[in-house]
Amino acid sequence: MLSALRWRQVSAPGDDVVLGGPPSSVASQDIPDAMPAKLTPDQLAQLDVFAKSLDRDQALWVSGYFAGLAGGGAAAGVARQDDTAPQAAAITILYGSETGNSAGLARDFASRLQAAGIPARAVDMDSYKVRALKEERFLLVITSTHGEGDPPQSALNFFEFIEGRKAPRLAGLGFSVLALGDSTYEKYCEAGKRLDRRLEELGATRLAPRIDCDVDYEAPAVQWMTALEPLLPKDTGKPSAAMAQAAVAPSASRFDKRNPFDAPVIENLVLTGRGSSKETRHVELSLADSGLVYAPGDALGLFARNDSELVEVILTHTGLSGDAPVSRKDGETSLASALTSHFEIVAATPRFLETWAGLSDAAELRRLAAPENAAERNAYLHQHHVIDIIRDFPVPGLTVEDFVPGLRPLQPRLYSIASSLAAVPDEVHLTVATVRYELRGEPRSGVASGHISGRAAPDTTLPVYVQDNPHFRLPDDDAPIVMIGAGTGVAPYRAFLQEREARGATGKAWLFFGERNFRSDFLYQIEWQEHLKSGLLTRMDVAFSRDRAEKTYVQHRLKERAADLHAWLEEGAHLYVCGDAAQMAPDVHAALLSVLQEQGHLGPEAAEDYLRTLQRDHRYQRDVY
Ligand SMILES: Cc1cc2nc3c(=O)[nH]c(=O)nc-3n(C[C@H](O)[C@H](O)[C@H](O)COP(=O)(O)OP(=O)(O)OC[C@H]3O[C@@H](n4cnc5c(N)ncnc54)[C@H](O)[C@@H]3O)c2cc1C
Ligand SMILES: Cc1cc2nc3c(=O)[nH]c(=O)nc-3n(C[C@H](O)[C@H](O)[C@H](O)COP(=O)(O)O)c2cc1C
Numbered sequence: 001m002l003s004a005l006r007w008r009q010v011s012a013p014g015d016d017v018v019l020g021g022p023p024s025s026v027a028s029q030d031i032p033d034a035m036p037a038k039l040t041p042d043q044l045a046q047l048d049v050f051a052k053s054l055d056r057d058q059a060l061w062v063s064g065y066f067a068g069l070a071g072g073g074a075a076a077g078v079a080r081q082d083d084t085a086p087q088a089a090a091i092t093i094l095y096g097s098e099t100g101n102s103a104g105l106a107r108d109f110a111s112r113l114q115a116a117g118i119p120a121r122a123v124d125m126d127s128y129k130v131r132a133l134k135e136e137r138f139l140l141v142i143t144s145t146h147g148e149g150d151p152p153q154s155a156l157n158f159f160e161f162i163e164g165r166k167a168p169r170l171a172g173l174g175f176s177v178l179a180l181g182d183s184t185y186e187k188y189c190e191a192g193k194r195l196d197r198r199l200e201e202l203g204a205t206r207l208a209p210r211i212d213c214d215v216d217y218e219a220p221a222v223q224w225m226t227a228l229e230p231l232l233p234k235d236t237g238k239p240s241a242a243m244a245q246a247a248v249a250p251s252a253s254r255f256d257k258r259n260p261f262d263a264p265v266i267e268n269l270v271l272t273g274r275g276s277s278k279e280t281r282h283v284e285l286s287l288a289d290s291g292l293v294y295a296p297g298d299a300l301g302l303f304a305r306n307d308s309e310l311v312e313v314i315l316t317h318t319g320l321s322g323d324a325p326v327s328r329k330d331g332e333t334s335l336a337s338a339l340t341s342h343f344e345i346v347a348a349t350p351r352f353l354e355t356w357a358g359l360s361d362a363a364e365l366r367r368l369a370a371p372e373n374a375a376e377r378n379a380y381l382h383q384h385h386v387i388d389i390i391r392d393f394p395v396p397g398l399t400v401e402d403f404v405p406g407l408r409p410l411q412p413r414l415y416s417i418a419s420s421l422a423a424v425p426d427e428v429h430l431t432v433a434t435v436r437y438e439l440r441g442e443p444r445s446g447v448a449s450g451h452i453s454g455r456a457a458p459d460t461t462l463p464v465y466v467q468d469n470p471h472f473r474l475p476d477d478d479a480p481i482v483m484i485g486a487g488t489g490v491a492p493y494r495a496f497l498q499e500r501e502a503r504g505a506t507g508k509a510w511l512f513f514g515e516r517n518f519r520s521d522f523l524y525q526i527e528w529q530e531h532l533k534s535g536l537l538t539r540m541d542v543a544f545s546r547d548r549a550e551k552t553y554v555q556h557r558l559k560e561r562a563a564d565l566h567a568w569l570e571e572g573a574h575l576y577v578c579g580d581a582a583q584m585a586p587d588v589h590a591a592l593l594s595v596l597q598e599q600g601h602l603g604p605e606a607a608e609d610y611l612r613t614l615q616r617d618h619r620y621q622r623d624v625y
Contacts (some may be wrong), residue, residue, distance in 0.1 A: 013080055030264070034205055037313040043365070061101075083149055089119060090119045090120065090121060090138075091108070091113060091119065091120040091121070091138040091140060091232055092120075092121055092123055092136055092139050093106045093109050093110050093113075093120055093121065093122045093123065093140045093141075093143070094106075094123050094125055094139060094140070094141050094158075095123070095124060095125065095141075095142045095143065096124075096125045096130060096141075096142075096143035096151055096152045096154065096155030096158065096159075096191065097124070097142075097143070097144055097152055097154070097155075098144060098146050098152035098153060098154065098471075099144070099299070099414055099467060100468060101144060101180055101217060102142040102143055102144045102152075102180050102469045102470070103122075103124065104257070105142050105178065105180075105217070105221050106122040106142045107122075109122070109140070109142070109225050110122040111227065111402065111466060112229070113232065114393075116229065116234070117234045118229070118232050118233070118234050119231075124154060124398075124470070125143070125152075125154060125155040125157075125159075126154035126155065126157070126471065128158060129160075129536060130158065130161045133162075133167075133168060133170065133173075134168045134170070136170075136173055136176050137172065137173065137174065137201070137233060137506045138173070138175070139173055139174070139175045139204070140175065140176055140178075140228060140316035141175065141176070141177045141178070141192070141195055141196075141199075142177075142178045142180070142221075143177070143178075143179060143180065143192050143195060144179075144180035144181065144191065144192075145179070145180070145181045145182075145185070145187065145188075145189055145191040145192065145582060146188045146191075148185070148186070148187060149185070149186070149187025149190035149191070150190075150191065151191040151194075152191070152472045153471065153622055153624075154158075155191070156615070157612070157615070157616055159191070159195075160196060162195065162199075162202075163194070163198055164196055166318075167198075167202055168202070169202055169203050170199065170203050170204040170419040171201040171203040171204070172197070173203075173204040174204070174205050174206075174207045174231075175199045175204045175205070175206060175207060176206060176208040176209075176224070176228055177192050177195050177196040177199070177210040177211075178192065178210070178213065178220075178221055179191065179192020179193060179195075179196070179210055179211070179212045179213065180192070180213050180217050180267045181212060181213065181214065182214060182215050182580060183214045183215075183349060183350055183351065183376075184347070184349050184350065184381070186374065186375075186378055188212065189212040189213070192210060192212065193210070193212075196210040196480075207231050208227045208228050208230060208231065210223065211223065211224045214351075214408070215408060215409065215411050216408060216409045219407050226234045226580060243347075245587075253290060253291030253292045253293070253340070253466075254291065255290050255291065255292055255465055256465050256466075257301055257465045257467075258410065259465075260301070260303055260463035260464055260465045261287070261290040261292055261463065261464055261465065262461040262462070262463055263285040263286055263287060263290070263428070263461060263462050263463075263464045264285065264286045264458075264459060264460075264461050265283065265284070265285055265456050265457065265458050265459065265460050265461065265462060266284040266285060266286050266347065266427065266458060267282070267283065267284040267458060268281060268282075268283050268284075268452065268456050268457060268458060269281060269283075270281050270387040271431070271523050271524070272520055272521055272523075273519060273520035273521070274507070274520065275517075275519070275520050275597065276516070276517065276520035276521055277516055277520075277546075278433060278434075278487075278516065278521060279433070279434040279436070279453060280321070280431060280432065280433045280434070280455065280487070280521070280523060281430075281431070281432045281433075281434065281452060282292075282418075282430075282431060282490060282524075283428065283429065283430045283431075283432055283452060283456070284419075284424075284427055284428075284429050285427065285428050285429075285430070285462060285464065286426060286427060287426050287427060287428055288426040291430075292464075292465070292466050293350075293466070294417055294421065294428065294466045294468070295468070295473070296417070296420050296492065296495035296498070296499040297417075297469050297472035297473045297474065297492055297495070297496075297623070298417050298466055298467060298468050298469050299411070299414040299415060299416050299417060299466075299467040299469055299623075300414070300415050300417055300428055300430060300464050300465070300466060301412040301414055301464060301465045301466070301467045301469065302412055302413050302414075302415060302448055302462055302463070302464050303341075303410065303412045303454075303462075303463040303464070303507045304410070304413060304447050304448035304450075304451040304452070304462075305340050305341050305452065305455070306339060306340050306343075306345050306346070306410070306447060306451075307451075307454075307455075308340060309339050310345060310346070310387065311339045311345070312334055313387060314345060314386070314387060314390065315335070315336065315339075316535045317387070317390045317391055317394070318390060318395070318397060318398050319396075320335055320398060320399075320400055320403065320590050322334060322335055322336030322339075323334065323335070323336070325400075326338040326404055327609070328342065328356060331497050335400055335404075336512065338404070341410065342409060342410055343404070343408070343409065343410055344386075344407060344408050344409070344410050344411065344447070345386050345387075345407065346385050346387075346444075346446075346447050347381070347385055347386070348381050348384060348385050348386045348389055349381070349408050350369070350377060350381070351406060351408060352386060352389070352406045352407060353365060353368060353369055353377065353381065353389065354369045354406075355402075355405065355406030356389050356390075356393060356395070356406060357369040359395045359398065359402055359403075359406075360393040360394070360395050362393045363392060364499045365389070366448065368380055381409060383440075384441065385441065385444075386407075388440060393426070409540050410447070411463070411615060413448035413449075413624070414449070414467055415430040415431075415432060415491070416430075416431070416488070416489075416491040416492045416495075416578060416623060417429070417491070417492065417495050418430055418431045418492065418494045418495055419494065419495050419498060420493035420495050420496075420498035420499035420502060422498065422499055422502030422503065423498035423499070423501065424498070425567070428464075428496070429495075430473060431488045431490065431491035431494070431523065431524075432449055432453075433449060433488045434446070434449045434450065434452070434487065435449045435450070437448075438515065469623065471618075471621055471623075472492065472559065472576065472578075472621050472622075473618070473621070474496055474499060474500070475574045475618075475619075476507070477503055477504075477505035477507055477508070478501065478505070478506050479507045479573070479574055480507050480508040480509070480510070480538075480568055480571055480573035480574070481496065481507060481508070481509050481510070481511065481570065481573060481574050481575075481576065482510045482512070482565065482568055482569075482573050482576065483496065483511045483512065483565050483576045483578075484512040484558070484575070484576050484577045484578070484588055485511075485512070485513060485514070485554075485576075485577070485578045485579050485582045486513070486514035486515065486553070486554055486577065486579040486580055487514070487515055487523075487579055487580065488523075488579065489515050489577075489578035489579020489580065489584070489623075489624075490523055490524065490578070490579075491578070492576075492623060493511055493576070493578070494524055494527065496576075497509065497511075497527075497531055497537060498537055500536060501531075501534075502537050508538040508568070508573075509536065509537050509538050509539075510537075510538055510539040510540070510541075510565075510568065510573075511528065511537055511539070511540045511541070512540075512541050512542075512543070512554045512557055512558060513528070513540065513541075513542050513543070513554070514542070514543040514544070514545065514553050514554035514557075514584070515542075515544060515545070516544060516545055516546040517544055517547055517576055518542070518544040518545050521544070522542070522544075522545040528540055539564075541554075541557040541560075541561060542557070543556060544581055553584070553587065554584065554588060555584075555587040555588050555590070555591035555594060556591075557593050558591040558592065558595060559589065559594060559595060560586065562594075562598055562599050563599055564594040565595055565599075566595055566596065566600060567597035569596075569614075572619075573619075574618075574619045574620075574621070575592070575614065575619060575620045575621070576621050576622075576623075577589075577620075577621075577622045577623070577624065578622070578623045578624065579624060579625075580624065580625075581624035581625050584624070585622060589611070591624075592611060593607045593608065593611065594607075596610050596611070
């Protein structure tokens with residue numbers, strides 16, 4: 001645990017500041033040894049014996065297995081052959097994922113097929129070589145939808161290719177799509193729908209109908225897998241029992257999304273200072289004895305519990321008893337406990353509205369539930385949560401069996417990890433902004449951030465798992481990095497710098513940070529200043545939007561520093577953007593385009609191409625929400 005004092009806000013008096021430290025000059029003897037030297041002579045000898053025992057196919061499989069382990073941290077226990085050309089009769093499970101759900105399903109499906117003697121590989125769209133498409137015979141696609149009906153970031157290039165004019169005819173291809181989404185979004189499962197449509201247009205044959213999955217995606221996903229499995233050919237070179245077993249070998253930790261670890265809270269402090277318009281917290285959790293590991297860039301999934309007061313109010317207004325039994329997959333529980341830990345009871349979904357329209361027979365709800373009123377329904381749901389609908393439209397004689405099917409399972413919330421295991425072994429740190437708002441004259445708060453803010457004192461526990469994020473990773477130690485983040489978007493950069501410090505990395509680092517007020521919202525100010533002093537952080541530019549009449553955001557700083565920023569990019573810098581997806585990320589993207597046009601003398605299309613190439617080379621990575 002680090003000293004609590006380090007989180008206190010210590011802002012020196014002043015206006016918007018631009019902090020620029022001296023160029024980093026870390027001694028070369030700090031550079032860690034080259035990779036092979038990390039193996040002990042014993043390990044090398046064992047590797048040699050093992051390698052000699054493998055035939056060609058086994059060697060290929062094992063290389064994919066280790067690539068998977070390296071790419072996904074210890075949580076990945078399944079072979080991944082991420083960019084190889086399809087082998088004869090191999091099944092490719094192509095996934096597009098931003099928060100790991102589709103990736104997890106793709107790996108589960110690959111293991112399941114491998115165990116059944118069907119040669120299958122799970123491949124990230126990000127690393128898929130599109131020219132191999134023509135050689136595929138079976139392409140099973142699992143993709144989520146993000147933004148406002150967009151494909152996941154890592155899948156953008158694949159979508160651009162497949163929807164473009166260069167996409168090949170795919171007459172010999174059998175395919176099926178599993179689309180992940182969230183029915184509260186207007187463009188539900190849109191990315192999956194687009195791929196499903198496009199593959200058919202290209203002449204491929206649909207093996208099984210597309211299944212659209214809401215947030216409780218596990219059962220429909222299994223249904224999709226079960227429908228497809230008998231349609232897929234078994235390979236003559238069936239993997240040995242040992243290989244099949246290895247493919248489904250458990251990960252290093254027994255804790256994951258399905259079995260979260262109850263992490264003790266070590267520290268939970270308010271980072272923002274007095275007078276701030278926000279409450280942003282620094283939270284430290286213990287991972288001791290969990291076996292959980294993470295890499296900088298990963299996120300922590302957290303299963304929050306609902307506020308017990310809200311549970312009571314819902315029980316009162318529905319007239320249901322908290323002791324009433326509710327059956328779940330893993331047995332029976334009480335309604336009070338289910339409402340606390342298993343169901344989303346704050347925001348209402350279209351499913352809840354439809355269920356309640358049926359139960360109450362209220363004309364207004366029936367009208368809103370009609371398919372043609374989607375836009376009005378969404379606006380209504382934004383202003384009316386579960387408790388508001390229950391209060392406004394009472395249902396006499398309601399039963400648990402009526403009520404519960406309308407609720408959706410409580411979803412875990414993700415938080416960017418703000419620490420490095422190299423600096424704080426056995427701990428994980430988060431930077432959490434408390435969501436607070438007023439609805440119908442009442443103060444309300446977000447489920448998870450409200451739990452963290454009000455009910456996560458030291459020594460209580462929070463159920464968590466590690467969500468790997470292979471699309472947000474530090475480059476080689478000597479590569480320059482430019483980190484752009486607003487608000488809690490700064491969290492992963494704290495992890496990046498802790499990691500670089502521990503590794504003695506020599507690469508330059510430049511941080512752009514934005515928040516509202518310098519005095520109260522300069523998150524982790526002392527740490528950045530220490531890093532500037534030590535040279536770990538080469539430069540820092542800050543933008544505080546509410547300190548002046550004229551609003552200043554990180555994108556303005558990017559433009560002001562255009563010449564230097566362009567020089568860094570030309571030197572090979574890796575760009576990172578983290579934080580708000582709705583405003584900041586598009587504005588930063590536009591600012592980067594303008595820097596490239598101005599400094600690189602590029603036209604609008606050439607600037608887009610420049611960024612697209614950076615994205616393809618994993619030099620422009622975004623983690624936005
Ligand atoms: C990859 C990733 C990384 C993330 N990293 C971080 C991080 O490092 N730090 C961080 O703080 N967050 C982070 N988030 C966001 C985080 O996961 C949660 O979404 C956030 O904390 C809100 O969750 P909650 O349960 O507190 O709020 P929820 O209960 O989910 O509340 C949000 C909901 O509140 C309602 N609402 C909000 N305002 C209003 C209003 N004015 N009127 C009516 N209704 C309203 C809306 O229904 C809205 O959907 C990340 C998200 C992702 C996907
Ligand atoms: C910021 C954000 C935006 C989203 N936008 C949509 C959307 O427009 N349509 C939709 O159906 N689902 C949307 N979703 C829901 C995701 O598709 C869903 O959570 C899915 O399970 C994520 O899968 P993944 O982890 O593989 O990315 C969104 C989720 C997030 C976090």
